[in-house]
Amino acid sequence: MSAVVDVRQAVCIHRTADSEVVALRGADLLVDEGELVALVGPSGSGKSTLLALLAGLLRPSAGVVEVLGRDVGRATERQLLAHRSTGIGMLMQGPERNLLPYASVRSNVELGALGSDLRSVARRRRVDELLDAVGLADAERRSVRSLSGGEQQRVALAAALVAGPRLLLADEPTSQLDRDNAVRLTRLLRSARSRWGTTVIVVTHDAEVGAAMDRSLTIRDGRIGTEERRGEHYAVIGRDGTVQLPADVAGRFPPGGRARVVRRAAHIELHPLDTGSEEER
Template identity: 45%
Template sequence: MAEQPFIICENLVKIYKVADLEVVALQGIDLTIHSGEMLALVGPSGSGKSTLMNILGGLDTPTAGRVSVGEYNLLEMTRREQVLYRRRQVGFVWQQTARNLLPYLSAQENVELPMALDGVPARERRERARALLEQVGLGGRLKHRPDRLSGGEQQRVAIAVAMANQPRLLLADEPTGEVDSEAAEQIFKTLRAFNREHGVTIIIVTHDVNVASRVDRVVGMRDGRTSTEILRRRAEDGQIVGADEYAIVDRVGRLQLPQAYLEKLGIAERARLKLREDHVGVYPDKQDGQA
């Protein structure tokens, strides 16, 4: 029997009301993610990435559809259950370091705080916080406050904070967006280490091409839908040896071609289709194409 996906989104819709207007942020997303995956969500601003992230993190509620994370049905949770879900099941790392850390607490105190809120005994909190900071390479910065840490170091402390209550899901929203390339590399390696050593499922929203090119699965979003997916293949030594790119077909048969393909072929409003024996041809409307 196939393993049940850890995250299931079915026909997921989110509509925001702004004054007298309705803004559709998600338009019937279907997506499954298995436990232990490390996945990147990519797409232009306004494509729905952050909205999807907020729903999976229990920070927002969808308008329609189904969404579950493990045994949690995110549409049916009470407010109290949402609080406990966010506290115990999900870790967050935000682009802005000010959202991740309290400025008047040391690195160790920041990591201990989520555990204190969850009632973890003081001795266990201290030991776990120190171990996490050692793991992110900041064992010598335990007593440093955020203003004495570099941007990259702050983000690595934020990862330790996110992992403090041993979540099954870690959501990282542009974690490398405000640091230089060297710090970004350290942040990515830290996330990868937690994924491999602890089995935590990690979803990264990113515009960083370097990050997106190094995860095994990249889901592209456009106009509130999943549009493309890249699956990378690895050799036994872990090196990437190839990749396949797919267009996502939704439940009513629609698919979105990659923007680069449309621009290359000059396809704007419509395209001609031709059904062949083993494929479907897509051609610009302005000219005849040959299979």
Template identity: 50%
Template structure:
């Protein structure tokens, strides 16, 4: 019998996604390399249009990558059949869309919302699912099973949306901007719920956020810039990331100091790299030249 919620690893290898457009194709992901361990919590941060929501949509099985590989629990989402992909969305992968109301049926109780979300996984003979009451307790909504969406505070609605994402006991939970419309109290309640899910279930959790404090609390924050992994934060420190093709994105402040076309001399030792602007020699007869 499979264990509900047991975390699964995630890997993106040179992942590319292109949106066709009449005015010219738009490259939303341009070679993402990313590895997430089973049971890890990770924040995807970056400005609007950077590609982070596209990346989550690919990992959720909502769109196919144009090139590269996206592996969730060993399943290559770029190569499996549509039927297999749909089955993973109802069992292995849980997704919480931005805006709690988009995840919930307003006319049904929370218990019934969860029951309906569990139906695809319930058809599997080896799948053990928790009752709705236990899932609601996990996100801090004990005793709220008979309530409907309109009877909840904004923070409670967001935690109810998390409960639906957990309904089938996924190994990967993808959450898009869960705190963007909440006050500090509501935000902390949602983050506590995510931490509880991760601790008690071992579920791999990936959160899209604009909030740097959310990224810091999750422990690992990956910045997406221009469709690629630009930087990574761990334990309060930011690091540049070497991509699979050997390229590296400079931090914004460094990129501003070295405009495109700048020639940089690269000096490296076993554990460090120094970039120096190339200064051409002064021409013969120049006052600075002897």
């Protein structure tokens, strides 16, 4: 399997006129072709920033971001444009950012195919296929603003997939949906892989969306820390050897405090130290 995403020690700093915010501080991420990955983490932890880097909407301030074999930090603007229009499908955070509200459902999906190399007949067929896949073939002439939130997200998903991207990035696609619509959208994300082999990375606060993916990564303070796979929790070792503790045990180790490291034959133990007086081994 080849890596679709290879992020190494990515740093991303948002600069405004009077401040600098370090949104990612050494994030590592490796995603293989055809994987379904959820990214979870508190507000402000850098999830949307990471997706923007993968989409080539931002460049890393340091570190390496390789997506579909392209180095996002070094690519020209033209290469990034091609990267976004054919290689990547994106659902931005907030449904209204993905669609033209007054245009029809069909026009919105057609817009997603702009920039792809599909010829007109193939393109029409592909738009039909996507409208059908998201269950909106009968609504193709309606304007997007007349649709429910769940229907709008499905149009946005069809538009994101119509150019046949290898990688789909979705930022909280179910946050404004009720349960039934969230389940439906989650199924559609999974079917993108089964039908077209699409790799999917989805930012979500929704535990059910997370559970429907192959693995769920936690991002905290601009770094990927822990991973959950089939109910098992793992700490992810950063390329510089750092380990983030799972949230449920992190509270036992106060920031800036110390942990005693005990080496056993088959495992390593970390013991919280209450005082600074005990000796570290």
